[in-house]
Amino acid sequence: MAPKIAIVFYSMYGHIKTLADAELKGIKAAGGDADLYQVEETLPQEVLTKMYAPAKDSSVPTLSDPKTLEQYDGILFGIPTRYGNFPAQFKAFWDKTGGQWQQGSYWGKYAGVFISTASQGGGQESTALACMSTFAHHGFIYVPLGYKTAFPLLADLSEARGGSPWGAGTYSAADGSRMPSAKELELAEAQGKAFYEAVSKVNFA
Numbered sequence: 001m002a003p004k005i006a007i008v009f010y011s012m013y014g015h016i017k018t019l020a021d022a023e024l025k026g027i028k029a030a031g032g033d034a035d036l037y038q039v040e041e042t043l044p045q046e047v048l049t050k051m052y053a054p055a056k057d058s059s060v061p062t063l064s065d066p067k068t069l070e071q072y073d074g075i076l077f078g079i080p081t082r083y084g085n086f087p088a089q090f091k092a093f094w095d096k097t098g099g100q101w102q103q104g105s106y107w108g109k110y111a112g113v114f115i116s117t118a119s120q121g122g123g124q125e126s127t128a129l130a131c132m133s134t135f136a137h138h139g140f141i142y143v144p145l146g147y148k149t150a151f152p153l154l155a156d157l158s159e160a161r162g163g164s165p166w167g168a169g170t171y172s173a174a175d176g177s178r179m180p181s182a183k184e185l186e187l188a189e190a191q192g193k194a195f196y197e198a199v200s201k202v203n204f205a
């Protein structure tokens, strides 16, 4: 049976949402499909306005019940870094998953990450590392991007580019003005494809 994939993300300014769409494109190129979800906003509108956050993309359903993820075999998490870690909105989601943790409902599911930072050295790899504790406690099996399927892109030093063997990535610039580049989108697509192919090797009864 084909694996069921979800892409779960938070995106305040749209960079991670753009990468999520590229990940989906890659999954489709591999013959699969995925459902997109965004984690719930936790900031009041007054604060979002002060942060110049645009309105959320209402075409993507909000993930309010952690039970929703129990139906999926693989999940790609899209994370805009906050100090090299999950944003609070994601943490608020994880903090609702005590029941799943206790019952092992996410145990054995496959997980990958893609990340956005303002700048180079802003914490793409540390954000991926910070995810590992949550993944380990839940029993997620982490699937890195690795080098095998994306070596030329990862080795390319011709321009500034987000992403690493931990997962695809983009640089938003401090004021959010830089949108994902063609190479970053290509890397996200390659990750979606490789993730789907890796998870497809498992025989889901």
Ligand SMILES: Cc1cc2nc3c(=O)[nH]c(=O)nc-3n(C[C@H](O)[C@H](O)[C@H](O)COP(=O)(O)O)c2cc1C
Pocket: 010, 011, 012, 013, 014, 015, 016, 017, 079, 080, 081, 082, 083, 084, 085, 116, 117, 118, 119, 120, 121, 122, 123, 172, 176
């Ligand atoms: C409170 C806060 C903390 C942040 N911390 C970092 C950081 O540690 N490193 C970095 O490069 N960018 C940091 N950023 C920038 C965000 O990562 C950036 O806005 C985000 O990746 C853009 O993605 P989005 O458009 O999907 O929201 C921070 C932004 C905020 C609001």
